[in-house]
Amino acid sequence: xxxxxDKTVLENGIRIxxxxxxxxxxxxxxxxxxxxxxxxxxxESGLSHxxxxxxxxxxRKRNAxxxxxxxxxxxxxTNAFTTMENTCYHAKVMDTHTETMVDILSDIFLNxxxxxxxxxxxxxxxxxxxxxxxxSPDEYVHxxxxxxxxxxxxLGRSILGRPENIVxxxxxxxxxxxxxxxxxxxxxxxxxxxxxxxxFIDRVGPAxxxxxxxxxxxxxxxxxxxxxxxxxxxxxxxVHICLSARGLSISDQRRYxxxxxxxxxxxxxxxxxxxxxxxxxxxxxxxxxxxxxxxDTGMFGVYLGVDPKRAGETTELVLNEIRKLKxxxxxxxxxxxxxxxxxxxxxxxxxxxxxxxxxxxQNEIHFGRDIPLQHVLEKVESVTRDQILELAQYxxxxxxxxxxxxxxxxxxxxxxxxxxx
Numbered sequence: 280x281x282x283x284x285d286k287t288v289l290e291n292g293i294r295i296x297x298x299x300x301x302x303x304x305x306x307x308x309x310x311x312x313x314x315x316x317x318x319x320x321x322x323e324s325g326l327s328h329x330x331x332x333x334x335x336x337x338x339r340k341r342n343a344x345x346x347x348x349x350x351x352x353x354x355x356x357t358n359a360f361t362t363m364e365n366t367c368y369h370a371k372v373m374d375t376h377t378e379t380m381v382d383i384l385s386d387i388f389l390n391x392x393x394x395x396x397x398x399x400x401x402x403x404x405x406x407x408x409x410x411x412x413x414x415s416p417d418e419y420v421h422x423x424x425x426x427x428x429x430x431x432x433x434l435g436r437s438i439l440g441r442p443e444n445i446v447x448x449x450x451x452x453x454x455x456x457x458x459x460x461x462x463x464x465x466x467x468x469x470x471x472x473x474x475x476x477x478x479f480i481d482r483v484g485p486a487x488x489x490x491x492x493x494x495x496x497x498x499x500x501x502x503x504x505x506x507x508x509x510x511x512x513x514x515x516x517x518v519h520i521c522l523s524a525r526g527l528s529i530s531d532q533r534r535y536x537x538x539x540x541x542x543x544x545x546x547x548x549x550x551x552x553x554x555x556x557x558x559x560x561x562x563x564x565x566x567x568x569x570x571x572x573x574x575d576t577g578m579f580g581v582y583l584g585v586d587p588k589r590a591g592e593t594t595e596l597v598l599n600e601i602r603k604l605k606x607x608x609x610x611x612x613x614x615x616x617x618x619x620x621x622x623x624x625x626x627x628x629x630x631x632x633x634x635x636x637x638x639x640x641q642n643e644i645h646f647g648r649d650i651p652l653q654h655v656l657e658k659v660e661s662v663t664r665d666q667i668l669e670l671a672q673y674x675x676x677x678x679x680x681x682x683x684x685x686x687x688x689x690x691x692x693x694x695x696x697x698x699x700x
């Protein structure tokens with residue numbers, strides 16, 4: 280069901296992992312760098328994301344159009360993403376085009392020129408992306424919530440960066456950051472699909488061995504977390520609400536319990552929040568809970584958008600459901616349903632080369648080893664009702680939660696009374 284990943288470490292420290300899926304006809308490859316928004320100082324905020332854009336804008340032998348055209352010509356898909364702690368450049372092609380994919384991804388990662396003309400073309404695109412988030416209240420409230428929970432820590436900043444930084448980033452600034460932080464011991468290459476490990480190493484090894492170690496990496500500081508109510512007035516049809524609290528780190532032993540707790544509270548359509556707030560009362564179209572995990576800490580959150588007149592009532596309902604989790608064990612059938620939902624999601628996603636590529640990389644980054652899917656399924660199955668109760672009591676303290684609202688609201692005292700009641 281789940282073959283172990285093969286691993287090779289190059290002399291410079293770059294780790295290469297392949298997950299063979301012989302029944303598939305596709306290959307997914309990701310070049311991961313353990314560098315993200317939390318590794319930037321205030322003046323660098325947005326650089327990781329800027330580099331993510333610029334990687335596809337030309338190398339010494341391909342311009343931006345040629346990169347796009349060559350991927351399209353083989354029916355491939357390529358993209359990239361930046362998180363707080365990682366940046367990933369990835370692609371997916373038919374197995375017959377693996378060599379071409381490897382050649383293009385290696386070229387853009389190793390030989391990008393960061394042409395000043397391309398930087399000037401891309402700068403307004405990134406500024407528009409920032410503006411798009413700010414114009415999307417259901418997304419922007421998450422930015423505000425992170426800022427409120429983590430304060431001045433880099434985890435509290437937007438991954439996209441600050442506009443005042445974006446307008447001054449140039450070739451020199453980008454290259455200095457790239458060469459200083461894109462260090463070989465922070466690079467993981469992950470591949471999943473119909474691939475042979477030895478052949479893949481022969482293809483990528485010589486090129487990536489050329490990367491030399493950098494001059495040290497900035498320390499990541501763990502934030503303390505805060506508690507407050509923050510109302511951001513804006514003329515909108517809805518009030519967008521985000522209730523957040525400190526969660527668990529990505530490697531915490533309680534992560535399986537945390538995942539099931541999230542599913543029970545607001546992780547699917549049969550969850551308590553979805554049923555109570557949307558199905559029974561019709562107060563919101565969108566309502567869900569979520570987890571954001573980092574190497575040393577994490578966030579738990581609940582999001583919903585409601586009629587401004589019902590914001591107080593709905594916030595009370597969310598907090599009531601959280602209190603129920605703290606005060607009474609979940610029903611056995613409810614826990615069983617959450618387990619089956621989680622195991623089903625894991626098994627279904629395991630059939631995707633993209634998901635296996637991501638899972639293989641993240642296991643290596645966070646645990647330094649391959650973790651069999653069967654082991655994860657057994658851990659999920661072993662979670663008890665007592666563990667759910669204990670974790671809810673540990674996480675959900677009213678004096679350690681942040682309530683962020685975006686929309687036509689200004690009665691701060693009312694919502695402070697609701698949160699701290």
